[in-house]
Amino acid sequence: MSPLPVTPLLFRHVRVAQIFGANTDVGKSIFATALCLASQRAEEEVHYLKPVSTGPDHEADEGHIHRFAPGVHASTLVQYGEAVSPHLAAARSGRAIPSDAQLVYDTHAHIQRIAAAPHRKASALYLETAGGVHSPTPAGGSFAHALRPLRLPTLLVGSCALGGISTTLSAYDALTLAGHDVRAILLFCDAMGGGGSAAGAAAAWGNAEYLIKWGAENSLPVFGLAGPRGHGAWGAPPDRLSDAQQDVRHLAAYYDGLVSGRGAEAGPAETPKGVSAVVKLLREEHEARIRDLDSMAQRTVDQCWWPFTQHTLTRGPRDVNVIDSANGDFFSVYDGAANGAADGSLLRPLLDGSASWWTQCLGHSDAGIARAAARAAARFGHVIFPNSTNLPALRLTEALLGTARESKAEGGGGERSLASLKAEDAPGSGWADRVFFSDDGSTGMEVGIKMAIASAALRYAPPRASSATLERTSRAREKGSAGGSRAAEEWQVLGLKGSYHGDTIGAMDACEPSTYSQAVHWYRGRGAWLDPPAVSIIDGEPTITLPGGEKRRYASLSSVYDVEERMRTDELWRRYTTELRAWLEGLVLVEGRRFGALIIEPLVLGAGGMIFVDPLFQRALIDVVRGAEDLFSLSEPPLKDAKVGAHSDGSRDAHEWRGLPVIFDEVFTGLWRLGHSTPAKILRTPPDISCLAKILTGGLVPMAVTLASRSIFSTFNQSENKADALLHGHSYTAHPVGCQVAFEAIARISQMQKRSELWREAQSDWSSSDGERETLHSPSHAPVWSFWSRAAVQRLSRARRVDSAMALGCVLALSIRDDAGSGSGYTSTASVDIVSKLRSARARLGGGGSGGGVTFDIHARPLGNVVYLMCSLNTPELVRREAENALIGALEA
Incomplete structure (x- = not known):
């Protein structure tokens, strides 16, 4: 990926196209020259660019353009003297080898300079690549992938040689898969060979006829082109003549015919108007593209x-x-x-500052992710999952549970290996037994709630009474009856205020009334929710703010997140556990409410305003709930002499859920978003159910998984009655494309975790203070760190307009002080002007002090009075630093 935001190029006055060849020696340079000539005849100012050229200077394509298309502005960025593949020529040259990122940046800058120059008339620029579609760049990458950031309209020069149909269609597929927009295929007709080869006048193979028909069926123009070879013959370029001057005249005549075509005399597979017809198509499509974009x-x-x-x-x-x-x-x-x-x-480039609603983790249009999707789509499409299996679904399941195993059959054919993924890094390692597939985070949470409530009901619901008994005791069970008993309440959940679990009805009902839910007439919040204490950095100091406003300062962020150490030494642990137990007793013993699950977003409440919850509080909540089975086992509120705490689970399996099933909503916070494969590594306790989505598939396709322990699964697996099964499903359950992409993404991330210099540098930045360094490699503590620089977060926390700042993993969040009195929360407008300034930030990368380089703006979505930025797991450091500077500038303006 380029570290610079090189944007695809589009101008009103300069039309740009790039020329790829299906292979070497198919005639790219001949067609490039003809296109230049045709554009000149169309009264366009013409430019030609060859980013990389190999071979002696006197044989360079730039010189060929000057000779046969005088007046064309031709340039070459990198010329190597040896006529071999660019990666070999570069290695043997003894010169510094430009990276793919630098090559595409230089290409982008060259085109920009041409576009910025005064133009008397419409202009055209043709960029000719080297070799075939995936020919190596000087740095050893693929030209197709290296030039993808430019995403120029593409002409593919097909092969008219024996085997050229397969070669051409394979090249077309490769370009399409790499994200290029192929506008047309050009190839010589009526001869085999090409590009000036000695075989140019041999017999025809019918490639043009076949590919023209194929193009018509696939809505892609295919041009069969030919020029005069002499003696009345038309076809591929003529063989080179020994007399240089005669050869130039002969080739000039060929170009004249290739550009003009031979009109009514053209053969059945031949384009009558020659290359001029290609230029006409490109001009029309250029204008149509701008009209379409104008109206979108x-x-x-x-x-x-x-x-x-x-x-x-x-x-x-x-x-x-x-x-x-x-x-x-x-x-x-x-x-x-x-x-x-x-x-x-x-x-223009616009930084995706929200990671497209938190879905991105490897960046947009990643080549490996695209290939994974294509493999599964081509192999499966979609296949039914109940009582069936497919390899992508099974491999993803094993990767999530930590049971992945290697086999030669699974590792071939382009499939990525999970050899680098340790079992303990799997989000379900050590606790999860099953994986349930669904469509998105909200539906994944729906099924998790179903699992939990059904499990609690099976354990705690009183035996069903007979109809006669129910009739006899109905008056006693009415609310307010003299017996102190009330009708059985519905099952509810426990959670935190500010939670958000999705927009399906069940997921909404698991959250407190809020802006998201109050306008939904079916909504009825079924639960009890607590105000959580929050972690942030205030004036440079890690701080826990308790619900009443009390603040506790800590020496370092790592000490805040060292949960097990704080359980031993922090006075808040006793305070939390005492207050939480009292809260539960009030809900159950006084209010008579019945609960079936504890649901938390571990560490960060995302949609609720990027609230970083004190991890010690969440751990205390989990432990208190798990230890309160004496409360949850009560089927009715006790009478005055009732005994509480008589229930014992001493015979229960150690891995069976206790108290209430605990659900982790990891849709936002899971899978390395916060620097670890799962927030459970920081909380130091696993859930009974967890839901993963968003970056699960690398940001490409929607899919979610709900992981469950064996004791949760067993709730639905105790009889042969289908009505006792988990009756929940989706048509696209275990969608093979999503599963394959997710497996690829997890494998890629696990490799980055161990090998990425970006990760190591970011971790080192956050461990640079003594307090942080002490816990970085502690076996009992998962270190906390962020891709956003510690210095920037400290500075932002001291800004006049900022109440607090916080960063973990990919997330940087600021709470903006509301001077206008619009309040806090989702409806606040305190951050609107900050977001507006970011969208015209003009952050700059590259160019030094000369004013060059690339500028970009930042797309951000506010959460009320909260402004946040979200990077990917591989966002280049330069981009992150400039985004931080832009945010600082917006605040200090």
């Missing part, structure tokens, strides 16, 4: 219904981000007014 915002406003959006606040098309594509951490956003850019760029 208004068409969307008129026809789409956005989530979490008040449409009346969208004033017009200028309020809509028209995302043309995405790559790495950046959107490529259309700006029809060009925003005053000197080069007239219609596309």
Whole structure:
């Protein structure tokens, strides 16, 4: 991935196209020259660019353009003297080898300079690649992947040689899979060989006829092109003549015919108007693309219904981000007014500061993730899962449970190995026994709640009385009856205020009344929720703020998150456990409520405002709930002489759930989002049920999994009656594409965890103080760290407009002081101006002090008075540092 936000290029006045070849020696340079000539005849100012060229200078393609298309502005960025593959030529040259990122950045800058120069008329630029689609770059990468950030309209030069049909279609598939927009295929017709080869005048193989028909069936223009070879013959370029001057005249005549075509005399597979027809198509598609982008915002406003959006606040098309594509951490956003850019760029980079609603972890359009999806789509599509299995689903299951095993059969065919994933790094390692698949986080939580409530009901629900008994005791069970008994209450959940588990009805009912739920007429909050103490950095100091406003300062962030040490030494542990037990007794003994689950978002309440909950409090809540079986086992509120605490579970399996089933909603916080494979590593206790989604599939496709312990699974597995089963499912359960992509993502992340220099540098940054360093490698404590720099978080925490700052893993969050009195929470407008400034931040990367480089803005979504930024697990350090600087600038402006 490029460390610089190189945006695809689109200009009104400069039309750009890149030329790939299906293989070497298919005629790329011939077609590039013909395209330049055709554009000149169309009265365009023409530019030609060869990023990398190999071979002697006098044979360079740039010189060929100058000779046969005078007036074309031709350039080469890197020239190697040896006529071999670029990676070999670079290695043998003795010169510094440009990285793929630097190569594409230099290419981008060259095109920008051309676009910024004065133009008297419409212009065209043709970029010719080296070799075939996946020919190596000087650094050894693939040209197709290296140039993907530019995402230029692409012409593929096919092969007219024997085997050329397969070669051409394979190249087309490779370009499409790499994310390129192939506009047309060009190839010579009526001859085999090409590119000036000696075999150019041999017999035809029918490649053009076949590919033209294939193109018509697949809505892709295919041009069969030919020029005069002499003696009335038309076809591929003629063989080189020994007389240099005669050879130049002969080839010039060939170009003239190749550009113009031979009209009515053209053969059945031949394009009558020659290469001029290709230029006409490119010009028309260029104009159509801009018209389409111009209209997309208004068409969307008129026809789409956005989530979490008040449409009346969208004033017009200028309020809509028209995302043309995405790559790495950046959107490529259309700006029809060009925003005053000197080069007239219609596309600009916009940092995806919310990680596209927290889904991204490896960056957009990742090549490995795309290949994984394509493999599964081509092999399976979708297949039914009940009483069935498929390899992607099974391998993902084993990866999540920590039971993955290697086999030669599983490791071949491009499949990634999980050799680098330790069993203890699996989110379900040591506690989970089963994986249930669903569609997204909300539905994953729905099934988790079903699992938990059913398990609690099986253990705690009183035996069903006969109808006669129910009739006889009905008056005594009414609310307010003299007997002190009341009708059986519905099952409820315990949780934290500020929680959010999704927008399906059951998930909503598991949360307190809020902006999200109060307008839903079916909503009825079924639970009891606590105000949690929060962790943040205030004026540079790690601080725990208790619900009443009391603040506790700590020496380091690591000491705050060293849960087991605080259980021994922090006075808050006794306070928490005492108050939580009293709270539970009030709910059950006084109010007579019945509970079936404890649900928490471990460590961070995301949608509730990026509230970093004191981990000691969450651990205390879990332990108190698990130790309160004496309360939850009561089927009715006790009379005055009732004994509490008589229940004993001494014979119970050590891994069986206790008290209430504990559900971890890890949709947002799981899978390394906070620096660890699961927040349970910090809380030092596992759940009984957990739900994972969002970055589970690397941000590519929607899918969720609900992990459950054996004791939860056994609730539904005690008879042969189908009605006792977990009657929950989704049509796309265990979707093979999602499973394959998730497996790839987990394998990639596990490798980064061990090998990534970015991770090591970030961990070192947060362990640089004595207090942090002491616990970095402590076996009893999972260290806390962030990709966001400690110095920046400290500075932000001291900013005048900031109440507090906090960072863990990928997340950086600021609580903005509300000077206007709009309140706090989701409806606050305190952060609106900060977000607005970020969207015109003009953060700069590269270029030094000369004013060069690339500028980008930042797309962020506020959570009331909270501004947050979210990076991927591989966001380059340069991008993170500039985003921090932009945020500091927005606050201090």
